Amino acid sequence: MTQLAADSSLFDALFRVRAPAGELEQGLRALGVDPTQLAPRYTAQQWRDAVELYRVHLFPEELSPMAHRMLGYALAHAYAQTLSGRLLSLTLPMLDPLQLLRRWPRFVRMGRTDVTLHVTELSDRAVQIESMDPVGMPMELNFGLLEFCFERMGHRPTLRWEARPTGELVATCAW
Numbered sequence: 601m602t603q604l605a606a607d608s609s610l611f612d613a614l615f616r617v618r619a620p621a622g623e624l625e626q627g628l629r630a631l632g633v634d635p636t637q638l639a640p641r642y643t644a645q646q647w648r649d650a651v652e653l654y655r656v657h658l659f660p661e662e663l664s665p666m667a668h669r670m671l672g673y674a675l676a677h678a679y680a681q682t683l684s685g686r687l688l689s690l691t692l693p694m695l696d697p698l699q700l701l702r703r704w705p706r707f708v709r710m711g712r713t714d715v716t717l718h719v720t721e722l723s724d725r726a727v728q729i730e731s732m733d734p735v736g737m738p739m740e741l742n743f744g745l746l747e748f749c750f751e752r753m754g755h756r757p758t759l760r761w762e763a764r765p766t767g768e769l770v771a772t773c774a775w
Contacts, residue, residue, distance in 0.1 A: 605714035606647035608638040609684055614654055616678035617671070627653045644714050648735040665740045672744020680748075684710065692752040697775045700749055701727045708742075726774035732767065739769045750775065 611633060620628050620635040628635055631649050633642065651671065658674070659667035679685035688707065692700070698721070705717040716732040731739065739761040750757045761771040 602643045603714060604641035605644040605712055606642045607711045608640055609682055610647060610711045611638055612682055613675055613679035614650060616681055617674045618658060624657050644712060644735040648737055668738040668740035669744040672741040673748050676745045676748030692749055695753060697750060697753060697755050701773060729771040729773060731769045739771055
């Protein structure tokens, strides 16, 4: 049985980026997602496929990494309009970047229970984030989310990542 690992709040936020209609709605339905009646949880693969569908529809002219980053930023902005997102957004100005990044694995697990993140502090202004994502969600999507959070805290992060042969993605975040 496939694990239901993606919370419907992620889809709710995605639908706030652009309301599903026409080809977008048809594509979601083909993935088993009914935009008019969300299930509580979906598979991680359905989430990844929905993100790809939106990336193609919203940023057809952009190269994939930049489009994923832009979609991540738009998704964070839209998530901030949901009930759970509003609560999280209210805490951002009270945090510094290191506090946010220490909590990042918990924040991610609110939406995706199948992702494993390890945050290692490199200095008081830099961390390394190791990510094991069974469906290989592009790290740039997370960078867009982080950029939104850092912006709300009045900081600008420097983000880069590398893939390891084990399948892990390792990101460095400095500010």
